[in-house]
Amino acid sequence: MIVDIKRSYPNAVGYTRADYLGLPTTLCKGCGHNSISNMIISACFELEIQPEKIVKFSGIGCSSKSTAYFLNKSFGFNGLHGRMPSLAEGALFADLSLKGIGISGDGDTANIGLSQFKHLARRNLPLVYIVENNGVYGLTKGQFSATAEKGLKLKRQGENPYLPVDIALEAIAANASFVARSFAGDPKQVKELIKAAISHEGTAVLDIISPCVTFNNQDYSMHSYSWGKGHEAPLHEVEFVLPREEITVEDFEKGTLREVTMHDGSLIVFKKLEREYDPTNRTEAIRMLEQAIRRNWLITGLIYVDPHAPTIFEQYSLAKEPLNRLAPEKIRPDRNSLDKINASFQ
Amino acid sequence: MGVNDFGISFSTVNGSGSATANNTILRAIHKMGIPVAARNIFPSNIQGMPTWYYLRVNAQGFLGRLEQDDIQIAMNPETALSDLKKIKPGGLLLIDEKIILKNVPKTIIMYSMPVDQILEESDSPAKLTIYLANMVYVGVLASLIGIPLENNSDALNFHFDFRKTAVEPNFRVIQTAFQWAEENIKKIDNLHLEPLPMENQKIMIDGNTAAALGALYGGLQYSAWYPITPATSLAESLNEFIPQLRIDTETGATTCVVVQAEDEMAAIGMVVGAGWAGLRAMTSTSGPGLCLMAETLGLAYFAEVPIVVWDVQRVGPSTGLPTHTSQGDLSFAHFISHGDKDFIILLPGDVAECFEFGWRALDIAEELQTPVIVLSDLELGMNIWVTDNLQYPHEGIKRGKVLWEKDIEKKVAVEKKKWGRYLDLDGDGIPYRTVVGNMHEGAAYFTRGTGHDEFAHYSEDDQDWEKNLLRLKKKFQKAKSLIPQPEIREHNHNKVGFLTYGSTHIPVLESIQILEDKGIEIDYLCVKALPFSDVVKKFLEKHQHVFVIEANRDGQMKDLLTMNFPNCADRLLSIARCNGLPLSAEWIVNEFEKISPLEIEK
Numbered sequence: 001m002i003v004d005i006k007r008s009y010p011n012a013v014g015y016t017r018a019d020y021l022g023l024p025t026t027l028c029k030g031c032g033h034n035s036i037s038n039m040i041i042s043a044c045f046e047l048e049i050q051p052e053k054i055v056k057f058s059g060i061g062c063s064s065k066s067t068a069y070f071l072n073k074s075f076g077f078n079g080l081h082g083r084m085p086s087l088a089e090g091a092l093f094a095d096l097s098l099k100g101i102g103i104s105g106d107g108d109t110a111n112i113g114l115s116q117f118k119h120l121a122r123r124n125l126p127l128v129y130i131v132e133n134n135g136v137y138g139l140t141k142g143q144f145s146a147t148a149e150k151g152l153k154l155k156r157q158g159e160n161p162y163l164p165v166d167i168a169l170e171a172i173a174a175n176a177s178f179v180a181r182s183f184a185g186d187p188k189q190v191k192e193l194i195k196a197a198i199s200h201e202g203t204a205v206l207d208i209i210s211p212c213v214t215f216n217n218q219d220y221s222m223h224s225y226s227w228g229k230g231h232e233a234p235l236h237e238v239e240f241v242l243p244r245e246e247i248t249v250e251d252f253e254k255g256t257l258r259e260v261t262m263h264d265g266s267l268i269v270f271k272k273l274e275r276e277y278d279p280t281n282r283t284e285a286i287r288m289l290e291q292a293i294r295r296n297w298l299i300t301g302l303i304y305v306d307p308h309a310p311t312i313f314e315q316y317s318l319a320k321e322p323l324n325r326l327a328p329e330k331i332r333p334d335r336n337s338l339d340k341i342n343a344s345f346q
Numbered sequence: 347m348g349v350n351d352f353g354i355s356f357s358t359v360n361g362s363g364s365a366t367a368n369n370t371i372l373r374a375i376h377k378m379g380i381p382v383a384a385r386n387i388f389p390s391n392i393q394g395m396p397t398w399y400y401l402r403v404n405a406q407g408f409l410g411r412l413e414q415d416d417i418q419i420a421m422n423p424e425t426a427l428s429d430l431k432k433i434k435p436g437g438l439l440l441i442d443e444k445i446i447l448k449n450v451p452k453t454i455i456m457y458s459m460p461v462d463q464i465l466e467e468s469d470s471p472a473k474l475t476i477y478l479a480n481m482v483y484v485g486v487l488a489s490l491i492g493i494p495l496e497n498n499s500d501a502l503n504f505h506f507d508f509r510k511t512a513v514e515p516n517f518r519v520i521q522t523a524f525q526w527a528e529e530n531i532k533k534i535d536n537l538h539l540e541p542l543p544m545e546n547q548k549i550m551i552d553g554n555t556a557a558a559l560g561a562l563y564g565g566l567q568y569s570a571w572y573p574i575t576p577a578t579s580l581a582e583s584l585n586e587f588i589p590q591l592r593i594d595t596e597t598g599a600t601t602c603v604v605v606q607a608e609d610e611m612a613a614i615g616m617v618v619g620a621g622w623a624g625l626r627a628m629t630s631t632s633g634p635g636l637c638l639m640a641e642t643l644g645l646a647y648f649a650e651v652p653i654v655v656w657d658v659q660r661v662g663p664s665t666g667l668p669t670h671t672s673q674g675d676l677s678f679a680h681f682i683s684h685g686d687k688d689f690i691i692l693l694p695g696d697v698a699e700c701f702e703f704g705w706r707a708l709d710i711a712e713e714l715q716t717p718v719i720v721l722s723d724l725e726l727g728m729n730i731w732v733t734d735n736l737q738y739p740h741e742g743i744k745r746g747k748v749l750w751e752k753d754i755e756k757k758v759a760v761e762k763k764k765w766g767r768y769l770d771l772d773g774d775g776i777p778y779r780t781v782v783g784n785m786h787e788g789a790a791y792f793t794r795g796t797g798h799d800e801f802a803h804y805s806e807d808d809q810d811w812e813k814n815l816l817r818l819k820k821k822f823q824k825a826k827s828l829i830p831q832p833e834i835r836e837h838n839h840n841k842v843g844f845l846t847y848g849s850t851h852i853p854v855l856e857s858i859q860i861l862e863d864k865g866i867e868i869d870y871l872c873v874k875a876l877p878f879s880d881v882v883k884k885f886l887e888k889h890q891h892v893f894v895i896e897a898n899r900d901g902q903m904k905d906l907l908t909m910n911f912p913n914c915a916d917r918l919l920s921i922a923r924c925n926g927l928p929l930s931a932e933w934i935v936n937e938f939e940k941i942s943p944l945e946i947e948k
Binding site: 052077088092312316 | 603621625735795
């Protein structure tokens with residue numbers, strides 16, 4: 001395990017855990033989203049990132065509100081329903097030293113935002129994209145979202161007639177370079193995956209089943225706490241290791257560990273559980289997701305990663321100096337250049 | 347009709363290389379120093395459908411559309427018969443001899459051009475004949491109206507970038523056709539060109555290219571867009587000129603990013619993200635795209651994000667006429683988004699203003715921290731116009747009220763002021779903003795489209811909401827001093843005025859000249875931006891009758907004026923139409939004469 005850093009002590013960049021907090025949550029007591037917010041706070045604190053270096057994005061919905069409940073020292077933009085990806089695709093060009101964290105929900109991603117979500121993944125914009133997936137519209141009081149399973153019964157809605165959208169499968173189909181699934185009831189795994197996602201140079205999709213205690217937490221619902229606990233099938237045990245740290249996975253047995261080295265030199269270490277799983281094999285990832293659908297498994301862990309996929313930034317030759325700090329003379333061509341332009345149109 | 351004053355129409359099939367022929371003639375005439383304009387009337391199609399091209403030369407510089415032309419070149423059998431009505435009585439028809447037309451009116455002088463024979467005589471490679479056929483009329487016309495052959499060869503060299511293999515076969519056809527015309531066509535008095543001395547160096551450019559260049563000189567740093575006619579070439583021009591203009595000489599890095607988005611909703615979202623993060627950001631689209639951007643424009647207005655949206659207007663509603671021009675988006679742009687809101691609208695009237703508003707719009711957006719919508723149209727955007735050299739911006743780049751680390755320090759420590767994102771420190775309604783990457787511990791704030799107080803905290807409080815909305819309104823008072831002022835021409839008798847905007851000012855100025863020649867003096871105002879300045883109000887108050895002239899069905903500008911100046915409502919008269927064509931001076935004069943005797947005497 002990662003060395004337990006006492007919460008009241010500052011980390012290497014001089015911030016205590018309290019410096020990563022947000023406003024008090026206004027979501028329902030027991031909402032899975034609050035647990036995820038807490039894990040974002042812990043992950044950023046433990047990764048020793050200055051909160052000022054993080055930019056938060058969200059769409060509309062309960063999940064999207066939660067960006068206010070962590071990292072108060074970070075800039076945040078709570079935009080329009082389903083259109084958080086485009087905001088990030090503009091804003092993150094301003095300063096490449098910043099890290100983006102986007103929070104979306106199942107309605108925000110799989111209903112109204114499916115297009116922007118998939119195009120974000122295919123452009124591979126470096127952004128942590130967390131879907132707090134509960135299968136239901138909370139803010140409008142309990143309608144089916146596109147991830148709700150067929151046959152789910154909700155008060156006032158009746159029975160859901162449609163098959164669900166699998167967010168992880170959609171992400172992989174769209175060529176996402178990092179796709180994970182987790183369960184808000186498994187905070188330890190959530191935190192490790194968030195750390196790995198933050199260190200990923202590219203779009204990192206985390207589909208986190210995050211139960212809605214008010215509208216969709218019935219035992220039979222595939223987005224409830226009890227269903228998740230009963231059906232979680234971790235692909236592996238995940239531990240994220242910063243470049244300077246030692247690997248300390250317990251019960252180390254030869255042949256049971258797999259590592260993926262990230263762009264910044266950090267490692268994601270996977271401890272084998274019941275079966276072999278190679279998270280760098282895209283075909284295997286798709287097969288596994290199909291199998292999970294057929295067998296009603298809530299598979300969790302890092303489903304797919306390609307740490308070397310080119311990002312959108314690599315399509316442009318961008319300077320180190322942030323674009324948003326360039327002096328006026330750097331962005332207005334000189335007079336002579338206009339003389340040449342005019343001559344070329346004579 | 348007269349020396350240096352006539353119109354020529356060309357009817358061809360699209361995809362047949364006629365654009366090369368037409369541009370050759372345009373450039374050759376331009377090189378003679380004679381004011382010339384070209385207008386493409388083309389289908390929403392890639393190959394095989396009828397397309398028309400209109401050239402107008404006018405020594406006085408009136409270059410609007412004509413209802414009928416003096417010369418017609420007919421190369422398309424499909425439209426030759428119906429095109430006859432576009433020829434003036436006494437006009438000339440030059441027709442491909444393969445097209446058989448019966449019952450050509452006697453008032454039209456017709457010559458058949460032996461296109462195939464000329465091609466054969468000029469040793470044209472068989473595989474190129476479909477493209478070279480159009481060069482026949484270039485040569486015939488050169489002989490008829492007096493375009494020197496060397497101007498044609500210069501124009502071809504420009505077009506083909508001095509590639510001999512391309513220039514030579516084309517020029518051979520022109521020479522042969524020229525010779526044929528010299529021997530076979532009787533010249534008509536007055537229907538010819540005489541070179542004029544060029545006072546200023548002029549250039550030929552389309553409005554979309556000019557707009558893109560303007561934006562690049564305005565320090566544009568981020569543009570996202572989605573392909574749509576007639577706006578596509580604006581974004582493509584950015585890509586074309588960035589390597590030349592916006593690569594940092596020290597680092598070799600680009601200072602302007604262009605992203606092709608998956609749709610217009612994403613394009614505007616990206617631009618709002620970029621504008622929010624402190625980049626000068628712009629998108630370009632047309633009516634259907636602007637519809638898709640509506641909700642995000644409301645967000646940008648309310649969250650106070652500076653962005654620029656170019657709408658190169660086409661005919662709507664719906665898919666409408668994608669390749670035809672209109673001024674039909676004015677009231678939509680003005681009222682876009684639900685709830686209370688205001689939008690700055692800039693109205694360029696020519697390609698020079700497309701360039702100027704290209705950079706100026708970015709300044710205004712950042713100064714006011716609000717979206718600026720620029721309404722161009724297909725007439726300006728996709729046609730090539732002759733204009734003076736583009737003028738280098740005479741004002742420095744204005745970034746508005748942005749606070750970096752040391753600026754916040756100064757505000758707090760020296761000026762003893764408390765900074766809040768939406769706090770009106772200066773009393774002009776415009777707050778100070780910080781942008782991402784600012785490491786000052788008090789810099790970060792949370793932007794949202796929901797209710798917020800002066801410190802950007804979430805608020806549903808009735809007073810917070812109202813106070814914020816009233817402050818936003820204040821910015822639009824301030825806007826009046828920042829946006830381009832109307833152009834005015836007055837005679838001092840204050841009876842009748844013409845008011846117009848955008849590309850329609852071109853035929854309106856000509857209609858005023860026609861009326862003046864008839865002894866009727868008309869005052870003139872051209873609106874360059876909204877909100878309306880006090881100059882517009884004074885103009886309306888001064889004149890007994892103001893004709894509002896525009897290219898849309900409902901008289902949208904007249905409606906906005908009526909709403910803004912209800913006391914002047916009974917002075918306003920509408921001359922408006924939308925048929926996909928730019929208005930002509932002739933039509934405007936006719937409409938004026940239909941209305942004016944009744945209205946003015948009342």
